Amino acid sequence: MAAVAPGAAAQPSPSSTQVLEVANLQTYFYTRGGLVKAVDGVSFSLVRGETLAIVGESGCGKSVTALSLMRLVADPPGRIVGGSLRLGSTDLLRLDEAAMRDIRGNRIAMIFQEPMTSLNPVMTIARQISEALMLHQNLSRGAALVRSIEMLHLVGIPEPAQRAKEYPHQLSGGMRQRAMIAMAVACNPEVLIADEPTSALDVTIQAQILEVIAKLRRELGTALILITHDLGIVAETAERVIVMYAGRKVEEAAVGRLFARPLHPYTSGLIHSIPRLALMRRESGPADGRLLEIPGMVPALSNLPPGCSFAPRCAHASELCRREYPPYEEKRPGQWAACWHPVVGDSGG
Amino acid sequence: MGAYLVRRSFLMVLTLFGMSVLIFVMLRLVPGNITDIIFDSAGFVNEKQKKKIEQQLGLDKPIVTQYANWIAGLAKGDLGYAYVSEKPAIDEILPRIPVTAKLAVLALVFSVLFGVPLGVISAVRQNTALDYCLRVVSLSGLSLPSFWLGLLILMAFVQWFGWIPIYQSDPGSLWKEIALLSIPAAAVGFRSSALLMRLTRSSMLEVLRQDYIRTARAKGASDQVVNYDHGLRNAMLPVVTIIGVEAAFLIGGLIVTETVFNIPGVARFLVEAIRWRDYPIVQNLVMFIAIVVVVVNFLVDMTYAMLDPRIRYES
Amino acid sequence: MAALDHAAELEKAGANVSSRFGAMLFLARSYPLGAIGAVIMVGFLATALFAGAIASFDPFTINARDSLAPPGGAHMLGADFMGRDVFARIVYGARISLAVALGATLLGSLFGVSVGLMSGFIGGWFDLLVQRLIDIMQSLPLLVMALVMAASLGPSLTNTIIAIAIPLVPSVARVIRSNTLSLREMPYVEAARAVGMSELRIAVSHVLPNTLAPLIVLATAQLGSAILVESALSFLGLGVPEPHPSWGRMLSESAAEYVRTAPWLVIFPGIAISAVVFGTNLLGDAIRDMLDPRQRC
Numbered sequence: 001m002a003a004v005a006p007g008a009a010a011q012p013s014p015s016s017t018q019v020l021e022v023a024n025l026q027t028y029f030y031t032r033g034g035l036v037k038a039v040d041g042v043s044f045s046l047v048r049g050e051t052l053a054i055v056g057e058s059g060c061g062k063s064v065t066a067l068s069l070m071r072l073v074a075d076p077p078g079r080i081v082g083g084s085l086r087l088g089s090t091d092l093l094r095l096d097e098a099a100m101r102d103i104r105g106n107r108i109a110m111i112f113q114e115p116m117t118s119l120n121p122v123m124t125i126a127r128q129i130s131e132a133l134m135l136h137q138n139l140s141r142g143a144a145l146v147r148s149i150e151m152l153h154l155v156g157i158p159e160p161a162q163r164a165k166e167y168p169h170q171l172s173g174g175m176r177q178r179a180m181i182a183m184a185v186a187c188n189p190e191v192l193i194a195d196e197p198t199s200a201l202d203v204t205i206q207a208q209i210l211e212v213i214a215k216l217r218r219e220l221g222t223a224l225i226l227i228t229h230d231l232g233i234v235a236e237t238a239e240r241v242i243v244m245y246a247g248r249k250v251e252e253a254a255v256g257r258l259f260a261r262p263l264h265p266y267t268s269g270l271i272h273s274i275p276r277l278a279l280m281r282r283e284s285g286p287a288d289g290r291l292l293e294i295p296g297m298v299p300a301l302s303n304l305p306p307g308c309s310f311a312p313r314c315a316h317a318s319e320l321c322r323r324e325y326p327p328y329e330e331k332r333p334g335q336w337a338a339c340w341h342p343v344v345g346d347s348g349g
Numbered sequence: 350m351g352a353y354l355v356r357r358s359f360l361m362v363l364t365l366f367g368m369s370v371l372i373f374v375m376l377r378l379v380p381g382n383i384t385d386i387i388f389d390s391a392g393f394v395n396e397k398q399k400k401k402i403e404q405q406l407g408l409d410k411p412i413v414t415q416y417a418n419w420i421a422g423l424a425k426g427d428l429g430y431a432y433v434s435e436k437p438a439i440d441e442i443l444p445r446i447p448v449t450a451k452l453a454v455l456a457l458v459f460s461v462l463f464g465v466p467l468g469v470i471s472a473v474r475q476n477t478a479l480d481y482c483l484r485v486v487s488l489s490g491l492s493l494p495s496f497w498l499g500l501l502i503l504m505a506f507v508q509w510f511g512w513i514p515i516y517q518s519d520p521g522s523l524w525k526e527i528a529l530l531s532i533p534a535a536a537v538g539f540r541s542s543a544l545l546m547r548l549t550r551s552s553m554l555e556v557l558r559q560d561y562i563r564t565a566r567a568k569g570a571s572d573q574v575v576n577y578d579h580g581l582r583n584a585m586l587p588v589v590t591i592i593g594v595e596a597a598f599l600i601g602g603l604i605v606t607e608t609v610f611n612i613p614g615v616a617r618f619l620v621e622a623i624r625w626r627d628y629p630i631v632q633n634l635v636m637f638i639a640i641v642v643v644v645v646n647f648l649v650d651m652t653y654a655m656l657d658p659r660i661r662y663e664s
Numbered sequence: 665m666a667a668l669d670h671a672a673e674l675e676k677a678g679a680n681v682s683s684r685f686g687a688m689l690f691l692a693r694s695y696p697l698g699a700i701g702a703v704i705m706v707g708f709l710a711t712a713l714f715a716g717a718i719a720s721f722d723p724f725t726i727n728a729r730d731s732l733a734p735p736g737g738a739h740m741l742g743a744d745f746m747g748r749d750v751f752a753r754i755v756y757g758a759r760i761s762l763a764v765a766l767g768a769t770l771l772g773s774l775f776g777v778s779v780g781l782m783s784g785f786i787g788g789w790f791d792l793l794v795q796r797l798i799d800i801m802q803s804l805p806l807l808v809m810a811l812v813m814a815a816s817l818g819p820s821l822t823n824t825i826i827a828i829a830i831p832l833v834p835s836v837a838r839v840i841r842s843n844t845l846s847l848r849e850m851p852y853v854e855a856a857r858a859v860g861m862s863e864l865r866i867a868v869s870h871v872l873p874n875t876l877a878p879l880i881v882l883a884t885a886q887l888g889s890a891i892l893v894e895s896a897l898s899f900l901g902l903g904v905p906e907p908h909p910s911w912g913r914m915l916s917e918s919a920a921e922y923v924r925t926a927p928w929l930v931i932f933p934g935i936a937i938s939a940v941v942f943g944t945n946l947l948g949d950a951i952r953d954m955l956d957p958r959q960r961c
Contacts, residue, residue: 072566098571105568112567117560122582122658132568167658183568360799367800375812485697488949492888492942494895497915497934504923504930513923601807605896619808620900623815635804635812642803 019088019190019223020046020069020108026082027061027068034302038064038078040247046191051217051224053238053255055231055270059301061247062227066195069225070110071100087190106136109184111213113196115176119168125152126164129183136187151182155212174205178212185216192217193225198233210237231274235259243267246309247301249328253335263337265314269294308340316341353654361647368639369423373416376632405430423636429629431622438630442615442637449603449614452530452537456599457592459531459538460545465588467542468549472584473576475554483546490543495602499536499609506532533610537602541595548591553584586657593649597642691954698950704943712758721749723756723909735928742928744914750928753909754936760910761891761940764825768890769883771829776836777872777879783837784844785867794841798834806831810893811902819905828893832886839882843875877955884948888941895937911937 023043029036039061046052054062067073068080071092085092087107092100109132112118120128129151130144139147145164152160155178168176177197184192194213198206214237217224226238234241234255241258243251243266251264262268273293296313299305307324311317321340328338403409410418422429428438471483506513556562557580565579600616607617615634622630654660692699711718727747735742741750783794801809813827847853848871856866895912897903904910914933922929 070567072563101569101571103569104566105570110567112560112564114560118564120561120565120579120583122586122656123579131565131570131574135569169659180564183564363796364800364803367796368803371797371800372812375816377816481697484949488697488945489938489942492892492938492945494892494899494912494934494937494941496896496899497930497937500915500923500930500934504927507924597803597805600805601896604807604811605899608900619811620902623811623900623902626815631812631815635808638808639804642805646803 017048018045019048021086022069022083023086024083025065025068025080025085027064027073027078027080029077030079031077031302033300036301037247037304038301039068041083042242042244042247042249043083044242044249044252046223046225048190048223049217049221050240051214051226051238053226053228053234053241054244055228055234055241056244057229060244061301062244063195065244066110066193066225066227069191069193070104070108072104072110102136105132105184105189106187107189108191108193109187109189111177111180111184111192111194111197114200115173115180116200118180119176121168124165124167125171125179129164129179129186132183132186147186148182151186152179154185154216155179155182156208157182173201174209177201177205177209181209181212181216185220185222188220189222191225192222193227195227196229197226199228199230206233213237231259231270243270246299246304248309248338250310250339251335251337257332257335261332261335261343263331263335263342264310264339265316265341265343266294266310267337268343308338316343353660354651357647357650357654361643364643365640368643369420369636370416372632372635372639373419376628377412419632423633428633431627431630438633441630442618442634445613445615445618448530448612449607449616451526452534452607452612452614453599453603455527455530455534456538456541456602457595459534460541460595460599461592462542463538464542464545465549468546468588469553469577469581469584471546472550472553472557473580484550487543487546487550490539491547493540494605495536495540496605496609498539499533499606502532502536503609530612533606533612536609537599537606540602541599544598545588545591545595548594549584549588552587552591553580555587556580556584559583586653589653589656590649593646596645596649600638600642695950695953697946698953701943701946701948701950704939705947708758708762708940708943711755712762715755715759719749719752719755721752723748723752724907725749734926741932742926744926744929748909750914750932753914754911754932757909757911757914757933757936758940760821760904760908761894761937763821764828764894764904765887765890765944767825768828768832768894769886771825772832772886772890773836773879773883775829776833777840777875779833780837780840781844781867781872781875784841784848784871785863791841794837798838801831801834802838804831806889807893807896810897811900814897814902819902821904821908824894824897824903827897828890831893832890835886836879836882839878840875843878844871847871847874881948881952881955884944884951888944888948891937891941891944 022045025039025042026037027039029038042061042065044052054065056062064073064078069085069092071080071085073080080093083093087103090103092103095103119125126145126148129148130139130141133139133144133147134141137144149160149164152163157163157175157178163171163175163179168179171179177200181197192213197213198209201209210233213224213226216222226233228234238255241251241253241255242249243258243264245266251258251262251267253263258267259271262271294313299309299312305312305322307320307322308314308317308326311321314321318341324340326338326340328336330336331339331342408415426439428442430436431438431441434441467483467487471480471487474480503513557576562575562579565575570579603614603616604620606612607614608620611617615637619631619634619638622634725748727743729747735750741754743749744753779794783791809831810827813830814824817823817827844867853866853870856870857863861869894903894910895915898910898912899916901913901916903912906913911933915930
């Protein structure tokens with residue numbers, strides 16, 4: 001197991017185990033409303049078997065980041081305008097479309113949010129899993145079918161041989177998401193991106209699906225990028241967290257450190273707006289146990305304020321914040337943030 | 350599937366029943382009764398003769414009885430009496446059906462052959478020059494009145510060959526007949542193919558926006574596979590139902606085109622019957638058209654059900 | 665990644681449009697076909713309104729000397745069998761087409777909207793009945809239904825409008841009904857109900873305005889159909905009667921014969937019909953694309 005234990009260096013130095021390095025990724029949308037910098041200079045790296053969570057409110061650019069990694073951003077209106085995406089030794093942004101297709105579903109795979117609509121309604125489950133296998137591993141139809149059934153078994157679908165012959169609408173939401181996962185990991189990818197994999201599911205099924213993903217990651221050694229707005233899931237699943245706000249990375253740390261001592265007021269706000277966590281940690285906030293909310297709304301990405309994008313909603317914002325975007329720096333060992341006035345002191349209990 | 354078949358059959362019978370009532374009522378919107386009109390156009394009124402015809406048509410009976418008699422007659426194949434030719438109507442209608450049927454099938458083949466592939470190409474190449482061209486062509490196709498298109502074709506034949514492709518009642522061989530019919534069929538089919546192309550295009554575009562298309566791309570499938578395997582397979586389902594809509598659209602085209610090309614089919618006979626004000630015949634012909642449309646739509650729905658796993662495996 | 669010219673890209677996407685004229689220009693550039701359609705429709709409207717000023721001949725004057733005069737000479741587009749000026753008849757014919765298209769579409773929409781709204785709001789047996797009736801009416805081809813209605817009602821301009829309007833009702837009713845059903849579930853409608861607004865008030869002030877977009881799309885498409893059906897009815901001699909200069913009627917008078925002897929009598933009215941219908945179709949498509957956000961980008 002090459003997984004980095006929680007609490008280890010959050011920003012691993014480039015090493016042989018590093019599978020993905022994203023540097024200064026910029027994905028812009030050219031719309032009638034103006035230039036939308038959906039992802040603006042995001043960098044991170046990923047080592048083998050690691051789980052990295054990207055969190056933020058909807059519209060913060062986390063899903064566009066995921067689609068950018070697959071180079072699946074719809075053009076027009078979107079386009080990756082800068083940065084580099086290194087998978088092993090290849091820069092994905094330099095590949096032509098045919099070479100990129102060999103990567104997709106093979107070395108990087110993705111689990112989408114909506115299991116209801118993300119599976120083709122007129123193809124059997126087996127056929128949809130086989131497709132990636134036949135494309136990337138040159139399996140025959142028969143061999144691909146056998147492998148598909150194995151995959152269905154692996155993700156915990158009962159009677160996989162029977163289910164394989166069925167169509168998506170014959171499966172429950174949880175089963176469909178399992179099938180979707182089987183499809184994504186069929187070719188044993190180096191990087192698995194899960195974009196809100198459980199948001200569309202019942203709470204009772206969410207835990208099962210997360211367990212399946214965690215198990216596969218352990219068994220296959222896949223690095224996982226988990227995109228979610230649910231900090232509960234992050235706390236349970238991830239090792240390292242990136243917090244995004246308005247298209248930029250505002251904080252990054254190992255999960256324990258981030259939850260214990262958030263630096264960015266936005267991160268702190270996110271953590272305090274979660275009932276379960278606040279209770280679990282029996283801490284701070286107002287003494288009467290009320291939840292804190294983050295006032296205001298995510299600003300329109302086409303019309304960002306000149307300084308820190310969070311300043312209009314931030315209690316600690318100063319003149320400096322409104323004037324100049326803060327540098328992204330290591331404020332504590334292993335904990336980076338972009339903030340002029342990071343939350344100081346130990347907010348933990 | 351079984352339950353669906355039963356439900357759908359019931360619905361078809363219900364529609365046909367409602368249709369017969371609607372047609373019956375529509376043709377009685379005319380002030381006065383049919384005999385008045387027949388005699389009006391004849392230009393003289395002989396009270397005794399009028400009474401006799403009224404009796405023959407059963408117009409002296411209550412309206413509900415009239416309706417019941419009509420339906421009973423339809424069931425027995427008794428379609429009444431054609432006044433102009435003084436023959437039983439069934440003898441006028443039956444021999445005209447094969448010509449119209451051949452023309453309709455040819456036109457449908459023409460429209461499917463052109464409409465579906467061009468619609469798919471237009472969608473896949475959305476917003477390219479080719480897409481724009483195809484869209485303009487299909488829109489202009491829908492903008493030409495089909496009778497005018499027929500007239501233009503006739504004019505072209507006169508201009509270039511000095512000859513008009515007139516349908517002969519005994520064309521010799523089937524192939525010769527098909528060759529003769531293919532010209533009016535193209536006139537009807539051009540408009541239908543334009544409609545089919547537009548509907549295919551939008552159906553295909555709708556499918557290409559779906560999440561599962563993105564999933565297919567994420568698997569590394571090529572554009573070919575994504576468009577034609579994942580996309581077309583889903584887009585063809587609505588296209589099948591569109592062909593049902595086409596059937597109704599086609600009949601409108603047949604009516605004017607048979608008139609322009611002077612083809613002795615049922616569609617032109619309807620216009621003639623209306624001109625002669627032979628309302629019993631009109632009533633039966635319209636009912637016949639309705640039955641054809643409803644049955645075609647029923648068959649289309651059954652095909653759809655067989656193609657769509659979501660209905661096929663309905664529990 | 666080559667450096668991109670953000671300004672140029674944004675210009676293409678239509679940002680930085682400020683004035684109303686600029687917005688129109690942008691629309692015209694994004695929907696060039698729609699702009700052509702709009703120009704055709706404006707031309708058609710102007711022709712119908714100012715027919716007297718455009719045509720130098722009276723469309724009704726019979727002149728035996730000019731019978732079947734070819735285009736060129738005094739009659740720009742030739743003259744028909746009765747020596748009436750074809751150009752004048754086409755120009756005045758725009759009025760008939762406009763009257764029929766607008767009349768039938770408005771009448772059909774009015775009925776369709778009322779029936780669809782009621783069906784969606786009352787629900788129950790009424791809705792079932794209306795749905796079946798819509799199914800039944802849609803099983804009859806538009807032209808067949810219009811033919812039968814026209815034959816029943818007898819030939820006149822008003823009757824032609826009614827005969828075309830009735831077959832247009834079901835598709836409007838169906839669209840409005842399905843929209844009403846989904847709008848009824850909207851939170852703001854529920855809220856209006858919660859504060860005690862009457863169903864009628866909700867239908868008129870909350871639901872109706874929101875069905876406007878699909879109605880406009882449908883109505884534009886129906887304008888074209890109405891013109892085509894009118895021309896077919898008149899061509900078959902069952903539409904607008906003489907001496908009204910209906911484009912379809914102009915084509916009917918032994919058209920097959922004139923194909924050989926006087927092609928101008930066949931060509932020009934047909935061009936008029938096709939051009940106007942083409943215009944409505946172009947415009948309708950552009951409006952649909954504009955109002956349906958999924959079609960964009």
